[in-house]
Amino acid sequence: MSARLRNILLWIVALAVLILIPFVVEDRYFMHIAVMAGIFTILTLSWNLLAGYTGQLNLGHAAFYGIGAYTSAILAMQTGLSPWLGLFAGGLVAAVFGLMLGFPALRLSGPYLAITTIGFAEILRLVAMNWVDLTRGSLGLSGVPLLTPIKIGDFTMQFYFERDYYYVVVAGVLFTLFCIRRLIGSEFGVTLQAMRDDEAGAQSIGINPSSYKLAVFTISAFFAGFAGGLFAHFARLVSPELLALHNTFDILTMAMIGGLGTIAGPILGAVSLTILSEALRSMEEVLKIDIRLIVYGLLLILTILFMREGLVGVIKNVWARVKGDR
Amino acid sequence: MGAILTTDRLTKNFGGLTAVNDVSFSLEQGEILGLIGPNGAGKTTLINLISGAFPPSKGTITFEGRDITRDKAHTVNTLGIARTFQVVRIFSRLTALENVLAAMVDRKHKGPWSLVWDSFFRRACALTEDKESCATADSLLDFVGISKYRDEQAGNMPYALTKRLEIARALATQPKLLLLDEPSSGLNPAELTGQIDLIQKINAQGTSILIIEHVMKVIMGISHRLIVLHYGEKIAEGEPEKVYNDPLVVEAYLGGDSDAQH
Structure with a gap:
């Protein structure tokens, strides 16, 4: 019971810190970074559900992100659907595409699946580039409407400034975190992990890997699409670049550095790398080279060589050593 | 016969x-x-x-x-029909208990979506709190003589015992x-x-x-x-x-x- 109490306390403290951040730091640029870190946390958590917990290497995750963003933006601009519903509509449309990408995963694995998923995202990016009537091509959709204000009595909450949007993203991250933790801790999650560790072994105890793979691709895509919707109404610009491979590569790096197959890893990775990438951006202006990708690549190699379990693994080891010393 | x-x-x-x-x-x-x-x-x-x-x-x-x-x-x-393998095929990153529990999930023939539903709306299905399944799994671990390793990652168990774990897992499918x-x-x-x-x-x-x-x-x-x-x-x-x-x-x-x- 005391462990449970400590857990609840920890959550309350974390929540309080998250709520108070905008009051302490009023800088708009910092809040912008915080929003992006939140969006990437959702993306990385959802990618990790596939790669870390089910062992399916999906290198087309950015496609779901883009689909969610376009869906939510187009629905709001052309049908006037409330962006609040659009966020979930974006997730649902992405989930349909996730189900579609699940089918090749039934027959392919490892590098073959990885290449297929790259192709999938690349095709959809080209569709977004060329379907000018719907997407305005490479110009992208600009002027995506803001989230509509919420009125509670006399108080109206607008979502114009970064610090207001920040709370929406925090809620989105918590929603994703809740769902994914629930899934991983359930019979469903154990089944996924069994398949990851040994597919033939899983089949031998009556698990049908095909149906589980389709389900997990669908769920993972839903959250990526949801993150896409969050981005669309925040940046107010949706372009084919969202579906590009480098976005998936960012997600992959965040998950690997944070710790694959853990819950804390993707959060840690997404937040620290988003901050790092902003720091490097200012250096790029001085150095005039694309240093961000170089650093990402280097960090990825170092992670694979020296800390397979990522930052989470390092923290665990240090914690164990501190405890052992006492 | x-x-x-x-x-x-x-x-x-x-x-x-x-x-x-x-x-x-x-x-x-x-x-x-x-x-x-x-x-x-x-x-x-x-x-x-x-x-x-x-x-x-x-x-x-x-x-x-x-x-x-x-x-x-x-x-x-x-x-x-359940089986074991010549070279063990256990779930190395799951604990011994979870290995056996994994074999009991689809006994109920539910399929993934119903399990997804359960994970949100039926608290009892959160694995560690499902007392009945845990009791069955524990008794199986005991039956093959590896209950000492209940919460150990299967990948860290001695080879001889992983063979027993595989048998326990197979038995869990009745x-x-x-x-x-x-x-x-x-x-x-x-x-x-x-x-x-x-x-x-x-x-x-x-x-x-x-x-x-x-x-x-x-x-x-x-x-x-x-x-x-x-x-x-x-x-x-x-x-x-x-x-x-x-x-x-x-x-x-x-x-x-x-x-x-x-």
């Missing part, structure tokens, strides 16, 4: 190689049937065919009167027929005796067993009947003592040509 499993003229070709050739046999209810033969005789292939890992090229497999020739591995398991592919390989003499006891204990509970084994002491001691495969063909069948002294079997093991005797 009738046959629980029957194969009829079962054949499997891999390209030009015939790994299993025209093998027919039946396994009686409650029996321990030993499957022996030199390396490469097709023993594991036969178990793979029965368990649905891949379909045969020719022939049929009947389990409890039902044709399971073309059924996939997961279907075969849900019908009541099989009527258990296929054991070399349950004693890599075990020391003391562990061997324990393994024999365990297999006999499982059989005593009414589970029929098909067992591949190289260790003669094990197979002679526990099998009610033996089948001998050689180059994919069944060359002998019958009571252990009789088969053991069959000239054809002796020749297969020692080699017809003299160079094998050096």
